[in-house]
Amino acid sequence: MKVEEREISQAVIRRLPRYYRYLGELLANGVERISSNDLSKRMNVTASQIRQDLNNFGGFGQQGYGYNVKYLRTEIGKILGLDVDHNFIIIGAGNLGQALANYASFERSGFKLKGIFDVNPRLEGVTIRGIQIHMMDELKSFIRDNNIEIAVLTIPKTKAIEVAEQLAETGIKGIWNFAHTDLKLGENVIVENVHLSESLMRLSYKIGRYDEEHSQE
Amino acid sequence: MKVEEREISQAVIRRLPRYYRYLGELLANGVERISSNDLSKRMNVTASQIRQDLNNFGGFGQQGYGYNVKYLRTEIGKILGLDVDHNFIIIGAGNLGQALANYASFERSGFKLKGIFDVNPRLEGVTIRGIQIHMMDELKSFIRDNNIEIAVLTIPKTKAIEVAEQLAETGIKGIWNFAHTDLKLGENVIVENVHLSESLMRLSYKIGRYDEEHSQE
Numbered sequence: 001m002k003v004e005e006r007e008i009s010q011a012v013i014r015r016l017p018r019y020y021r022y023l024g025e026l027l028a029n030g031v032e033r034i035s036s037n038d039l040s041k042r043m044n045v046t047a048s049q050i051r052q053d054l055n056n057f058g059g060f061g062q063q064g065y066g067y068n069v070k071y072l073r074t075e076i077g078k079i080l081g082l083d084v085d086h087n088f089i090i091i092g093a094g095n096l097g098q099a100l101a102n103y104a105s106f107e108r109s110g111f112k113l114k115g116i117f118d119v120n121p122r123l124e125g126v127t128i129r130g131i132q133i134h135m136m137d138e139l140k141s142f143i144r145d146n147n148i149e150i151a152v153l154t155i156p157k158t159k160a161i162e163v164a165e166q167l168a169e170t171g172i173k174g175i176w177n178f179a180h181t182d183l184k185l186g187e188n189v190i191v192e193n194v195h196l197s198e199s200l201m202r203l204s205y206k207i208g209r210y211d212e213e214h215s216q217e
Numbered sequence: 218m219k220v221e222e223r224e225i226s227q228a229v230i231r232r233l234p235r236y237y238r239y240l241g242e243l244l245a246n247g248v249e250r251i252s253s254n255d256l257s258k259r260m261n262v263t264a265s266q267i268r269q270d271l272n273n274f275g276g277f278g279q280q281g282y283g284y285n286v287k288y289l290r291t292e293i294g295k296i297l298g299l300d301v302d303h304n305f306i307i308i309g310a311g312n313l314g315q316a317l318a319n320y321a322s323f324e325r326s327g328f329k330l331k332g333i334f335d336v337n338p339r340l341e342g343v344t345i346r347g348i349q350i351h352m353m354d355e356l357k358s359f360i361r362d363n364n365i366e367i368a369v370l371t372i373p374k375t376k377a378i379e380v381a382e383q384l385a386e387t388g389i390k391g392i393w394n395f396a397h398t399d400l401k402l403g404e405n406v407i408v409e410n411v412h413l414s415e416s417l418m419r420l421s422y423k424i425g426r427y428d429e430e431h432s433q434e
Contacts (some may be wrong), residue, residue: 013422017415021397044399080418081425095319099312105397105414111421150420174424176417180238180322182261190427192420194413197322198234200393201297203367203409204328205230207391208298210407 012053016080018043019053023073035066085110087147088176091163092154093118093126093133096178100152101128114146136163143170150174157181164191229270233293235260236270240290252283302327304364305393308380309371310335310343310350313395317369318345331363353380360387367391374398381408 022043026034040047054060057079060072077083090097093116100106101116116133123133134142142148151167153160153175160179167175167189174190177183183191239260243251257264271277274296277289294300307314310333317323318333333350340350351359359365368384370377370392377396384392384406391407394400400408 008426013419016422017412017418020418021412021415044401079422079425081421082418086421086424095312095316099316100413102312103413106417109414109418111417149424173427174420176420184261188427190420190423192416192423194411194416195234195238196317196320196411197326198238199409199411200323200328201234201237201299201326202230203391203393203407204298204303205233205296206407206409207303207366208296209225210390210405 008056012056015045015053016076019050020073020076020080020082023069023076026069027073031069033066034069039067082109085112086149087112087114088150088152089113089115089117089143089146089148090152090154091117091136091139092152092178093120093123093128094154097152097154098128100154101131104129111150114148115142117142139166140170143167143172148172150176152176152178153183154178164189225273229273232262232270233297236267237290237293237297237299240286240293243286244290248286250283251286256284299326302329303366304329304331305367305369306330306332306334306359306363306365307369307371308334308353308356309369309395310337310340310345311371314369314371315345317371318348321346328367331365332359334359356383357387360384360389365389367393369393369395370400371395381406 022039036047036050040050043050054067054072057075060067060075074083088111090101090113093101097116097118101113106113113129113131116128116131117136117139118133119136121135124135126133143151148170149172151172151174153163155163157179160177160181161183164175164177164183164185168185172189174192175183175185177191177193178196180195180197182193185191239256253264253267257267260267271284271289274292277284277292291300305328307318307330310318314333314335318330323330330346330348333345333348334353334356335350336353338352341352343350360368366389368389368391370380372380374396377394377398378400381392381394381400381402385402389406391409392400392402394408394410395413397412397414399410402408
């Protein structure tokens, strides 16, 4: 399927992986076909939102027949790039880097961990789930030799900017950034940020709003 | 400052912690006052976006004078609930739970880790950064006795739903959910999800779009 050439909104992109997850759960439960109404109840979004979102990519549904779960999941998987493998490395073998290295579920979506990098010489050659920890001086050659597409940055923000610039020079395609800073690179390196403390602040904001609304009742 | 009673959009809420972070960096660099234009260049959003976002909360700027960095940061901090302490616990002492337990920076924003919970009896009494690991049978009394407001769920999704329901019964205010499932609880428990694999899929989507656009040139 050919994605149309117009801009897809950030909000739609944010929802796509969630559709993929729900469709995967339906499939695991043996559901073959689902209406946008039923999907909407499960996902707690409106049916018109679902139809609108999927129409961005050409539809997939036939009026009155609902969606074929397997087909729709496969197509959304293709849109997300999950039909091809993506080799990745993790830079920073601390707790978070190790946690991510141990997520076998990434593998099932086509994300293949090929190496882990750290600056601590005591970690050289240590393996996590069979994946070796390398020193940073091997970074560039490793990326080139192993066709690495994505680097995960789980290092402190003071180091992240410098390492990100090194990565950009290697021609890497994407950085999954857990460092608490916004990386400013050329548009040829896609950066996806996970700013955990900002997520925690949003939670605290929402708790505060809830408390405020209910103290006024 | 009294937040107005209208709905603040999700997009604004998503941006607020980022303003807070940039203002903190400015303050650390000794910047006392900044125009929305200068802030906009640094943050890579439009100046009108900044003015619009902050107007949701009453403004803070005086035409032609820019923003007082310290004042604005303090006020955004209050909106985010960072002017008061929030006691929290982590449920799940695996790599991710340990990584979060080791993030001392949460503490500086008022998030106080009071305890860690796990089902593995070998971890009972072990401490991380001085914080003790407890067994799950102590959960309810611990939450009550320690005035716990937030629980962080770093356990597999198969367990998360059950534990979240237990948490809801204790009257906890918020759950920071890292389990790969959407928790469906009453509206009195605020859930903030961090679905890591969905973030990785968004990265892969964006890489694919970039490749597609540039192969067509």
